[in-house]
Amino acid sequence: MRILAILLFAASGLCRADSARDARWQQDIDYLHTQLPAHHINLFFNITPAQWDQACADLRAAVPNLSDMQVLVGMSALVALPGDAHTVFSFSAVLPQLHFLPLKAAWFQDGFFVTAAGADYSRAEGARIIQIGSQPVDQVYQAISTIVSHENDEWVRAVSPSLMVCADILQAMNITPENTVVPVTFQDLSGNQFTLNVATLDPGTLPTGLPVPDPNQGFTPLTQRHRDQYYWFTYLADSKTLYFGYNQTFEQTGYSFAQFNTDFWQAFDNNPVERIVVDMRNNTGGSDVQAVPWVASATARNALQKVAMYAFVGHPTISGGIDSSVALKRYGMTFIGEPTGGSVNHYGNVRTFNLPVSNIEVSYSIEYHSFPDFPPGPLVPDIVIPQYSADYFARHDVHLAAAFANATPRAAAPPQDALPIVNAATLRPNVPVVPGALATLFGNFSGVGTSAFTAFPLPTQMNGVQLLLNGTAAPLLAVGPLQINFQVPSNVAPGTVPVTVQLNGATILTGSAQIAATGPGIFVADGTNIARPGIVLDQNGNLVTDSSPTTPGSVVRIYTTGQSATDNPQVFFGADLAQVISSAPDPVVPGLWQIAAQVPQAADVDGQMPVFVISGGNPSNGVTVRVAASK
Numbered sequence: 001m002r003i004l005a006i007l008l009f010a011a012s013g014l015c016r017a018d019s020a021r022d023a024r025w026q027q028d029i030d031y032l033h034t035q036l037p038a039h040h041i042n043l044f045f046n047i048t049p050a051q052w053d054q055a056c057a058d059l060r061a062a063v064p065n066l067s068d069m070q071v072l073v074g075m076s077a078l079v080a081l082p083g084d085a086h087t088v089f090s091f092s093a094v095l096p097q098l099h100f101l102p103l104k105a106a107w108f109q110d111g112f113f114v115t116a117a118g119a120d121y122s123r124a125e126g127a128r129i130i131q132i133g134s135q136p137v138d139q140v141y142q143a144i145s146t147i148v149s150h151e152n153d154e155w156v157r158a159v160s161p162s163l164m165v166c167a168d169i170l171q172a173m174n175i176t177p178e179n180t181v182v183p184v185t186f187q188d189l190s191g192n193q194f195t196l197n198v199a200t201l202d203p204g205t206l207p208t209g210l211p212v213p214d215p216n217q218g219f220t221p222l223t224q225r226h227r228d229q230y231y232w233f234t235y236l237a238d239s240k241t242l243y244f245g246y247n248q249t250f251e252q253t254g255y256s257f258a259q260f261n262t263d264f265w266q267a268f269d270n271n272p273v274e275r276i277v278v279d280m281r282n283n284t285g286g287s288d289v290q291a292v293p294w295v296a297s298a299t300a301r302n303a304l305q306k307v308a309m310y311a312f313v314g315h316p317t318i319s320g321g322i323d324s325s326v327a328l329k330r331y332g333m334t335f336i337g338e339p340t341g342g343s344v345n346h347y348g349n350v351r352t353f354n355l356p357v358s359n360i361e362v363s364y365s366i367e368y369h370s371f372p373d374f375p376p377g378p379l380v381p382d383i384v385i386p387q388y389s390a391d392y393f394a395r396h397d398v399h400l401a402a403a404f405a406n407a408t409p410r411a412a413a414p415p416q417d418a419l420p421i422v423n424a425a426t427l428r429p430n431v432p433v434v435p436g437a438l439a440t441l442f443g444n445f446s447g448v449g450t451s452a453f454t455a456f457p458l459p460t461q462m463n464g465v466q467l468l469l470n471g472t473a474a475p476l477l478a479v480g481p482l483q484i485n486f487q488v489p490s491n492v493a494p495g496t497v498p499v500t501v502q503l504n505g506a507t508i509l510t511g512s513a514q515i516a517a518t519g520p521g522i523f524v525a526d527g528t529n530i531a532r533p534g535i536v537l538d539q540n541g542n543l544v545t546d547s548s549p550t551t552p553g554s555v556v557r558i559y560t561t562g563q564s565a566t567d568n569p570q571v572f573f574g575a576d577l578a579q580v581i582s583s584a585p586d587p588v589v590p591g592l593w594q595i596a597a598q599v600p601q602a603a604d605v606d607g608q609m610p611v612f613v614i615s616g617g618n619p620s621n622g623v624t625v626r627v628a629a630s631k
Contacts, residue, residue, distance in 0.1 A: 132170065242277070248284065309332065404619065445484065550599055
């Protein structure tokens with residue numbers, strides 16, 4: 001058992017002999033050893049009885065060499081060993097003794113980022129955590145995963161952030177030598193690394209700090225609203241969207257699900273609706289039957305045949321949230337988001353017992369939820385859209401944007417020889433680029449000197465470098481030893497095309513690129529700003545900033561690339577649709593596009609607003625624009 005080796009290494013012979021104390025912990029381990037298999041409907045679906053017996057015996061024998069916290073961590077690893085996310089060792093009984101860092105963090109596609117920090121550590125706000133104590137963050141994650149009861153890695157991504165800021169657990173696992181001050185190394189948006197010695201909070205005090213972004217200073221995405229409600233809905237008139245925030249599958253006090261269901265469908269009947277969204281990204285479960293009457297009400301409405309139906313799921317979706325997802329999937333809804341934290345076929349319906357000495361609570365499953373028409377593992381959405389930190393900090397909901405765009409399932413993954421060619425505005429990997437758009441190729445181009453264009457038209461050769469897409473030389477903006485900035489040739493057709501990089505006539509790189517008809521990206525004015533403010537000019541031609549905001553009703557110009565010349569784009573400020581005045585290529589810079597739009601005059605458009613563009617059924621990245629509403 002890997003966790004035991006970690007704990008024994010961490011102990012380092014520091015524990016003093018205390019036979020009475022050891023006997024108490026051993027009594028709890030013995031009870032856990034016999035009672036968990038006795039209570040669980042099938043504890044040995046993933047491990048053998050011999051493996052369970054050996055792991056319990058090993059921890060029992062090691063108790064004299066372990067601290068109390070190490071024993072607790074060891075028992076948590078025991079309970080996690082079978083691989084049932086509902087069979088869990090709870091730290092609640094010892095919560096008043098635990099020391100937490102004044103940091104909150106979350107996993108994104110591009111790393112582990114701070115989403116809230118105490119006042120003394122504001123420098124860490126929005127920064128990526130790259131090391132905790134003595135270990136790189138990925139190694140910390142792997143260690144923590146051994147004490148998280150999970151069926152797939154998605155649930156570890158959802159749960160691990162709260163454990164990775166518990167200094168007592170970090171100390172028990174030899175990640176940091178003490179539980180009062182923890183050195184944490186960060187990387188800011190400029191790429192600079194810095195280390196802060198983070199002092200822990202008083203025992204029992206959970207992580208605090210001003211959230212980033214500050215909900216009081218701008219738009220809050222719908223998925224972050226009303227988290228205290230199990231279910232709620234709102235009608236978004238601009239996009240004719242009926243949004244259902246489905247946070248828990250429990251009955252809500254004072255508002256039954258039956259009444260909610262009536263109210264929801266009454267809103268559908270009384271409003272023009274083009275799409276319905278059921279958002280289960282926060283849904284960690286409860287009952288497994290609530291979706292049935294909702295689906296029955298949907299089935300009874302012929303008008304739904306013309307309505308786009310989307311369900312959102314993510315890493316926190318588990319248990320009853322999974323069961324509801326199955327009902328919605330069988331009904332035919334298109335799923336958008338990230339793979340679920342729970343597996344579709346899973347053990348559940350939880351009961352608990354308490355260890356006799358420590359009174360620690362242990363939960364266990366008494367039922368198996370089987371859906372033979374679904375494959376093993378998590379529910380993987382029809383449209384997988386990863387969450388990047390930049391969109392989160394820009395207050396941008398990538399999944400709602402995809403629904404607004406009436407997204408459809410994407411093509412298969414790029415071929416193995418696909419080169420890291422990205423939209424120059426978004427820099428997102430594995431996303432096709434567009435004919436005529438600005439793009440960047442990253443790589444190792446040793447021997448290439450740094451140079452940039454000085455006049456128009458753009459050259460097709462620079463410092464001896466040529467970049468050919470399907471045999472056509474691309475206009476070049478800049479070249480260097482690590483990247484090439486270029487304009488995708490306008491005559492390249494959508495699909496997979498060959499790419500060749502030549503230096504002084506010799507081929508130094510070959511591969512392929514994915515080309516799409518549209519793929520908009522909005523340029524960021526300051527990549528070192530957590531909020532990712534966009535290159536957006538006000539009607540006087542000035543850059544919109546926090547100190548120079550725009551106003552509702554005024555016209556702004558948004559600078560993008562990847563726009564289709566034959567498509568009429570949509571522009572959203574949060575969830576409100578802006579009126580597009582014009583959309584045209586920039587008259588000076590090839591590949592650059594200008595979209596003039598009127599800032600919506602809506603109650604929700606005030607403060608720091610996320611802005612995104614939809615072109616040809618493809619949503620852009622999100623940037624922020626400061627709007628000062630008249631009071």
